[in-house]
Amino acid sequence: MKLLKKPLKLLLLLIFFSNCKPKQTLLDPLEAGWNNKPVCEVLEDNAKQRILKCTFPPGVGHEKHYHNPHFGYTLQGSKFRITDQNGTKEIDVPTGTTFSKDEVTWHEVLNIGDSTAVFLIIEAK
Template sequence: MKRNIFVLFLFAITSCKNESSLPDPLEAGWEGNAVCEVLEDNSNLRVLKCTFEPGVGHEKHYHNPHFGYTLQGSKFRITDYKGTREVNVPTGYSFKKDSISTHEVLNIGDSTAVFLIMEYK
């Protein structure tokens, strides 16, 4: 029993370390190019504007808890803990994560997508 708890503990530490070694959304880019810019950064909130032309993605990265809003939508291939799937992200769509999350995305649509990401501090 103690061994199982120890193994579970090691797995949890390793998982956290792997996620924290990923870049955040501002640091992550696509093929060496930035896709996000800082619009606001204060003691309570960081707001990013992320732009993805067709064929441009966002390399695997983590997000702190955040709220997001789609200024301009497109079709994306998303890979996260659920696997890989294709989704249409409509203009005006909002989303929220209350915990740290990781994913990578690729704009497979024919229009440029633009998102606002508001990260809580």
């Protein structure tokens, strides 16, 4: 009986740790804002997906945050300064642009253009 206790304890520990997800220290896109003001609103939140609409007037950004896997659509584009794991770059984001990520990612953005940008972010649950 003593021989079974050690493998059983080890098995229970393995199951426990395999079910633990690393704690995310960054805010998600809804929680993150700019200068303590929200930039995203929930359009839909159900058992299968969450859809956010995020709006960035000129000079407004989105503090450093993470994204779960998602699909995005640019309703209204502008020019952005984006900082992520690859560094900082400035890019034009045209209206109608789509983007997606299959893994958890992070970034911080700032609208450096002269028009308000609006995005839809669709996250699967």
